[in-house]
């Protein structure tokens with residue numbers, strides 16, 4: 001059965017594959033490993049449509065790994081604005097430097113070498129090996145896991161069937177067509193065996209699908225019940241605008257959330273509102289701030305509740321501070337949460 005599924009999917013893929021910029025085929029009939037490497041970092045936690053345009057912009061700026069190693073971390077972080085999860089950008093840059101130094105600027109083609117790089121786990125290592133080097137592996141992304149769960153009617157949440165999924169993945173190794181097969185599974189999950197309302201009526205592998213046979217395709221993969229509420233943190237942010245339409249910014253600490261990135265002054269983030277302590281700079285200002293809206297911003301592991309304050313000031317009253325012109329703010333190195341704070345502060 002697995003052989004037939006492989007053959008059907010490869011055939012389907014030959015005429016239905018998605019046109020994605022990192023799939024540009026080289027003379028060896030495989031995609032450029034550097035493109036696959038960059039795209040895999042970008043795709044962690046971000047959807048394909050968002051990554052598509054940003055990937056093209058990235059490759060225009062840094063067409064090769066060598067070019068990437070010559071830039072600086074702040075430049076990559078600035079580029080990453082809007083994609084979120086900035087640790088990916090830092091890891092990508094660190095990994096590029098290591099590859100330049102230890103692997104003669106060639107993306108490694110061995111699992112142990114890939115997995116040793118920052119930001120690369122089992123899935124990403126296998127995706128690079130399979131897609132860029134045609135090695136017989138099967139990385140389990142959300143699309144592939146869903147197809148396997150449905151084909152074999154695993155009637156439990158994905159988190160509880162990881163071992164079974166890994167075992168099934170072994171049955172889908174291809175020595176000759178690994179790159180295409182992996183991508184065909186990914187595209188099939190995205191276009192046909194979709195998370196909701198899979199297109200079973202036109203499915204090429206329907207007759208091998210146990211979920212379809214049991215009419216369970218809409219309940220598999222089984223959803224995890226009741227998601228835990230994310231913890232909340234609190235802060236207050238202060239947008240100071242001078243007569244030249246510049247806002248006061250500073251660099252965050254080198255450690256912790258959004259390390260080394262730009263910010264507007266804000267209080268240390270705390271778990272209870274009554275623990276908030278006014279920022280040292282703001283404490284010294286003896287003027288009344290205008291209270292603006294509150295922003296609730298969701299990070300991966302907590303929500304940040306920010307009360308926003310606004311004040312018009314004279315530039316000369318803050319001679320030692322850094323300023324950012326509001327016209328340059330959308331392309332600035334401010335992370336998304338800070339941009340949203342500034343945007344809210346400017347609303348009436």
Ligand code: SF4
Pocket residue numbers: 147150151192193194198199200203204205206209211212217
């Ligand atoms: S029959 Fe439906 S559920 Fe089964 S693999 Fe095809 S699209 Fe997915």
